[in-house]
Amino acid sequence: MSLQFTPFIMLDGHAREAIRFYEEALGAQVVFCQTIGEAPxxxxxxxxxxxxxxxxxxxxxxxxxxxxVSDVLPGQKVQPGNLLNICITADNEQTSRRFYDALLQGGQVHIPLGPIYFSPAYGMVTDKFGVVFQLFTRRATE
Structure with a gap:
């Protein structure tokens, strides 16, 4: 089993500006970027x-x-707890489901775990401590 934990910064319409800042300040290289309008x-x-x-x-x-780095959807609020969250990337749906269910104990669902165009199983929860986790499952070919 291969897991990856990645910091995920969520902003309210300022992601593009933040990306440029991190390119300059940290020497970041953008390897992928997609707008909401570019989603299939x-x-x-x-x-x-x-x-x-x-x-x-x-x-x-x-x-x-x-x-x-991304922006929240229009109407969503950036607040303590979701400004910086953690994306857990798993190799299979069973692992994503196990972590999703475990983190949900005493927590709150933001996006139910399920298939979406970029993942066979993706979901988002806030755990009982107020930490937001995104669960992402790689496709078999990734």
């Missing part, structure tokens, strides 16, 4: 152009270490 789902088609321009996900490499 058409579920967000009712969003404004400004909302579609928000960063849905980015991956920065800093001397071999990864940092994820």
């Amino acid at each position: 789902d058409d579920a967000e088609s009712s969003l404004s152009e400004e909302a579609k321009a928000r960063i849905a996900h980015s991956v920065l490499l800093i001397d071999g270490a990864q940092l994820f």
